Amino acid sequence: MSPELQMYLAQGIHGLAYGMLLFLVASGLTLIFGMMGILNIAHASFFMLSAYLCVTVLNATGSYWLSLFLAPLGVALLGVLVERFMLRRAQASGLGHIAELLLTLGIALVMAEAIKLTWGTEGLQVMAPRSLAGLVNIGGLEYPIYRLFIIGLSLVVLAVLSLVLYRTRLGTIVRAAVSDPDMVSVLGVNTRRVFMLVFGLGTWMAGVAGVAAAPILTVFPGLADQMGMDAFVVVVVGGFGSLFGALVAALFLGELNAYGIQFIPKLSPVLMFAFMALVLAFKPTGLFGDRE
């Protein structure tokens, strides 16, 4: 393989890994939006909190796998509490979706500051577990195993999520509540509890992404802004509430990012926004969505 081709391939897999990571974050976001009509501005903050929790658990126990289990769980618990004690109240305030956006914005700001106060402002490094640390040879290209692991992990989460959504009774209820929450509620389902569960599930997925991202991105207080913007663009471009749309948009954006940095580094942050504006100009509901 020529060195040039190797570089293109490496950038391509880089983009794929980032895209899958982005999908993990964005799918939780789009799930919550589709179900409850809430765009959770604090979603990426949960992602960041999980990365920091991963650092703490790792320092305390030394086990990456334990932190992959514990950190998302802790984040999901916080998510459930936020839904139960704050979002419900905001929904009753009579300000409509504006209240939810402003409330979650407030939560995002507070979480960012609380993280700075707890862990400091310096970037923290997380080492990948030894079993995933090395390089693997793909047709002459030396590639880090860990990034391939991220792709695999995202695929597993995606598979489990689709199985639950499309093959279980709970999934049926969730999908029904996405299209018409009032009707489902009338049929005797406790939709409030389902909402709480979905919110917890969405933040859990952000948490998994946070732990997965910790070894490849530096854990620093700007992590949420960086990931959050990208995830919002994915949700908007893919179509609010559409999981498939989120997958397509995340992969496309991952590649756009990877090759954009390669060829036009000065303008690469702009590409994403330009793409979003372009999509909204022709299809305001996003590529695969049917609601605004």
Place this chain on the structure above:
Amino acid sequence: MKRHLLWLMAALAVLIVFPFIFGPLQTNLMVRFAIEALFAVSLNLLLSFTGLLSFGHALYFGVGAYGAALILTHLEGIPLVLAVLLSGLAAALVGLLLSPLLVRVRATAFTMLTLAFGQLLYVLCSKFREVTGGEDGIMGWTTPPLRLPGVFSLDVTQPLYIYFFALGLSGLGILAMWYFTKTPMGSVMISIRDNQKRVDYLGYQVVLTKAVIFCLSGFFAGLAGAIYAVFNNLVSVGGVLHIMVSFQPLMAILVGGIGTFFGPILGSGLLLMLEEATQAYPELAQMISGLIFIAVVLFLPGGAISFGARLRGWWQKRAYLRKAREIAA
């Protein structure tokens, strides 16, 4: 009506004598208040009167501020008022250019799109250092005096004159927006907030009205930005385009009271007082902003302006209960 006029005259009198009684420190604080209030009211035109939440209003503020800085740096001898008005017009033009996209989206998609445009300009301005000076910004231009040939020539770098310049412009701007809400087009705007589909069916121009509102709101936000530039003699991406600049007027509206015209002005004043009280801890500013967002949404969604009504309601309820108990006993 007469009582209102009396109050207005009294307020005006207080504002006129204010800089002569207090020192330059308080006077400068009032200038910041005037800028913030004008900015918040311009955003409120979108939020409370059109029902659109924008996370990128710093875009217009920034265009106005950079516009003023660039005009005053590169065009020597231009009258100050003209420079400031041109900066506002530049911001209105940006609103006009973006409106074909912005009118198409509503609700959350609108919020995300405005966020994207705001961040877009932030990134562009930080990268293109040749024009904007990047992180360092533009500073050190000589501000021309505010002049009416043959009548007066005032040096607006003096606290006293910048005070009248800022308060005058801001007051006129707020008055113009208040007047706009009372015009027929203002009524269409409010109807769009309440039910866009029905307004469309009734044959009103939804798209055109929205485009006018974006331009108007952009113009006054740009005007606020231009006054900011003249006041600070420094414009930088962090100061005028950062995302927190978009959140500041949002907070003022929320604290003052969403859905009211004058709430944001009250909110701006309250926030400025809070900022002064906590200025010893700048690292906590973001935390405080976050807590304000949470607390107001959860506990006082009507804002400070609703506080009096709430207190009165609570007091009346108590009085009724006492009376009921007396009757029962």
